[in-house]
Amino acid sequence: MTVQPLTIRDTVIGEGAPKVIIPLTADTETGLLEEAADVLAMEPDLIEWRADLYQQVEDLEAVNQLLQLLRDRLGRIPLLFTFRTHKEGGSREFSDRAYADLLHAVIRSGQADLIDVELFSAEEDVKAVVDAARERGVIVVMSNHDFQATPPKDEIIARLRRMQDFGAHIPKLACMPASPADVLTLLDATHTMRSQYADRPFLTMSMGGQGLISRMAGELFGSALTFAAGRTASAPGQIPAPELKQVLDILHRRR
Ligand SMILES: O=C1C[C@@](O)(C(=O)O)C[C@@H](O)[C@@H]1O
Numbered sequence: 001m002t003v004q005p006l007t008i009r010d011t012v013i014g015e016g017a018p019k020v021i022i023p024l025t026a027d028t029e030t031g032l033l034e035e036a037a038d039v040l041a042m043e044p045d046l047i048e049w050r051a052d053l054y055q056q057v058e059d060l061e062a063v064n065q066l067l068q069l070l071r072d073r074l075g076r077i078p079l080l081f082t083f084r085t086h087k088e089g090g091s092r093e094f095s096d097r098a099y100a101d102l103l104h105a106v107i108r109s110g111q112a113d114l115i116d117v118e119l120f121s122a123e124e125d126v127k128a129v130v131d132a133a134r135e136r137g138v139i140v141v142m143s144n145h146d147f148q149a150t151p152p153k154d155e156i157i158a159r160l161r162r163m164q165d166f167g168a169h170i171p172k173l174a175c176m177p178a179s180p181a182d183v184l185t186l187l188d189a190t191h192t193m194r195s196q197y198a199d200r201p202f203l204t205m206s207m208g209g210q211g212l213i214s215r216m217a218g219e220l221f222g223s224a225l226t227f228a229a230g231r232t233a234s235a236p237g238q239i240p241a242p243e244l245k246q247v248l249d250i251l252h253r254r255r
Contacts, residue, residue: 003198003224006169008078008113008139011045013170014201017252018218018226019045021080022241023234027055029066036073039230042241046114046225048080050234051102052090057083058098060105067111080141081106082116088145089235100125107132114139114170119163130167142168146175150182150206156189160204161197170225171202174235177210186214187221194222201225207237215239216247 005014013019022044026032032054039047049070056062071079083102084090094102099121106112107129117129119142126142133140142163151159156173163171177183186206193202201224206214215226215237226248227234228241 001195001197001199003194004200006139006201008046009076011078014224016219017248018203018224020241020245020248021046021048021225021227022230023048023050023082023227024070024230025050025053025232025234027053029056029062029069032066033069033073035231036070040073040077042230043245044077044228044230044241046078046080047074048082048116048227048234050082050084052082052084052092052094057092057102060102063102064105064109064111067106067109071111078113079111080114080116081112082141084116084145085118085121088118088120088143089147096122096125100129103129104132107136107138110136112138114141116141116143116172117168118142119144119159119166126166134167139169140167141170141172142166143172143174145173147207148176150175150177150185153185153189153192156186156204157193157197160189160193160202163202164198164200169200171200172204172225174205174207176208176236177206180210182206183211183214186211187217190214190218190221190223198222205237207235209237211237212239215244216251219248219251
């Protein structure tokens, strides 16, 4: 299988070194705008707004306005909108309905370049969000997180392939290792996915300190994107973006 690279604004995903996504994690508008300025100075390839951390996320009007403010400041940097649900490690309980409504509102706003949709949401909602995003030219990152464990290799691949079947542009899977062997399972699944099944860029990560190598070695094993901390980390195992970029660059040049 050959991965078809994906270009969003000026960012090419799926060739060369993994592209670095830095999350915004502040909980107020002022905080987010200040954080965005700091993060932009770190020259990310993409920026993720972790909107589940925003105090006013239930107010669609406030979300819309903030999206526009962020979009204006980001210039050519693609913006990924993510609401991480509580069951997948996010910080807020939302009903299926509220989650789907929020994603549709963000798609309609036209301000997000990419939107995160969790694989294990109600199937009809996932399909409707993917259709709406595709109609509007919004890139779908379909995600799955296991903060407790690392699924078996076949299961990791099956989930990533299911995301492809749903029409996601970028499948994503994050899981937690209990041992170095679990990190190898994630890397092995990533490598098999890229060499045998992936026709589009995808990303995987093994979280926590033990999994750190998976955030660095994507160019070798097949993960096209990687998350790094800006002001703060949004998940265990993220290291500061400037450090990660150095490592990615070393691994890219030495290949
Ligand atoms: O899904 C992901 C990946 C992530 O959980 C990580 O492990 O880097 C960080 C989240 O902000 C993002 O939405």
